[in-house]
Amino acid sequence: MKYTLCLLAFLFTGVFSHAQSSCDLILLETKKMFGNFSVIPGSAQKLTDRDGYDNQPSFLNNDQVAFSSIDENGNSDIIVYSFDTEEFMNMTRTEFKSEFSPRLTDCGKYISAVTVEEDSAQRLWLYPINFGEPELLYDDIEPVAYYAWFNNIAAMNILGEPNKLVYPYSRENVVELAENIGNCIQKRPKTSEITYIDKGTSVVLNGKETFELKSYDLEEKIAGNHGVALGQSDDFTWIDKNTLIMAKGQELYIKKVNKSMEWEKIAVVSMPGYGDISRLAASPRGDKLVLVMKRK
Template sequence: MKKLSAILSCFLFIIPSILVHGQQSFDLISLESKTFFGNFSIVPGSAKKITDRAGYDNQPCFINNLQVAFSSIDEKGNSDIILYSFDKENFTNMTRTSDKSEFSPRLTDCGQYISAVTVEEDSTQRLWLYPINFGEPELLYDDIEPVGYYAWYNNIAAMYLLGEPNELVYPYSRDNVITLAENVGRSIQKRPKTSQITYIDHGASVVLNGKSTYEIKFYDIDEKNTGNYGVALSESDDFVWIDKNTMLMAQGQELYIKKVNKNLDWEKIASVSMPGYGNISRLAVSPKGDKIVLVMERKIDTVATNAD
């Protein structure tokens, strides 16, 4: 297992394999957001399409406050990493590979690499680093696979390994790889300013408002203890942290926040009205908390309207 010279601290979430013909189409939608006296909200009328095509554009993550990286699958079924710049409103290919597919990009803290799970020529899925100067990529962990999803803490990745059951593991060292949990959801997130890796526990369901859902749990890497932050929204499997104490989830086309330090229930903050689109799935929040990027399933070609 190779050691990374820079500290990595960005969460990511990925799909476990290359999509094939018949895949669903997804677009990226941006929203403006703001925080006023501790209250987080969406700016009405700010919904705007970033991508607009019958294809797969998904897995967004901000690499700085003006750029979001995402995975995009072309008509041949190959996935590359694309950068979108909000200030210039343009796209740049970070990777352009025909024999491999890259998913779920994140910028390393040193700013010299974008990390991604790469589906290699023999279908092996491992973590790789891609220099921003387009130099040769570097394999980060050579002996841990197949990686499905992961989050960074203290220069080490907590990795969801595909299997029956799946395992969430953390390599304290090459010879000390421990299992944090089993049967977890795809959203693996580091809670900001803590040593906690958070996830949705699919091991046992609970009932919320008459519908089955699951608990959001954490494993504290430094303290080596566990706990939970209540239940996730039903029929939802993606969440992100806005800040240390605020989580964001979507249910259908509605956005909700949860203040974990106040032990409150989920609070609806917006409905995203997008004719021709289905539910919201993945989400990403900018470092300053003033932008959100959503993934929405595309049904027909249309234009964005508003968020209220």
């Protein structure tokens, strides 16, 4: 299914497989006050509602969220949802390519996406928000799985044996930052850190295996550590510079990295017909949280 193309103005302020599980985007209203983050009880509502794959949400600004959506033909496009108009629009509408993992670039002029091309090459492309011609960013860096932006340059997880997290300071200086990382790469707000889960070595905590949340400061060029992830969960995001959020099953947890390395449960999201939370994205002002929940 294709979403209706709307004339909507933007507000400026792994290997991908077509055999994906069916999942929807769920919106929670949240609030952030005096450094505390909480979920407003009873605020959960569906943003998408179909037997298909709607996943990988990323806020473009506080009023728009982009995500990848696979249609009935197995093709993935980038969709943008606007909260003020409650409308969807196709950012891409390609027949022989598939786009995943949308993010707004630092300059604000493009939505970037990992694009699976006609010959199965998997590279990072830029899609102008004025619907101009898309541009290939790095022609010689592939296959890209996931990525995050810093200083108008993408830190990318490149598939291989092992997978490698790289950052191209220049075309001639592509630096390897880490190996065997998870599927989530996030920039820590108001810092020059790129954060990720280290899947290369595991940690046993309270008798259960988990992994460490690590970082690399792209300006200082030093590695860091933010403690352990939440169980086997693979996705996380930052609410602000010091607050991480992850999900386990249908439970949401936060951790204050500047105060404690312990995870604190803040909410349980129970939606009829839905199972676990697999991904999540927080709005810039901290008043919205978009989750991906699997259909049962």
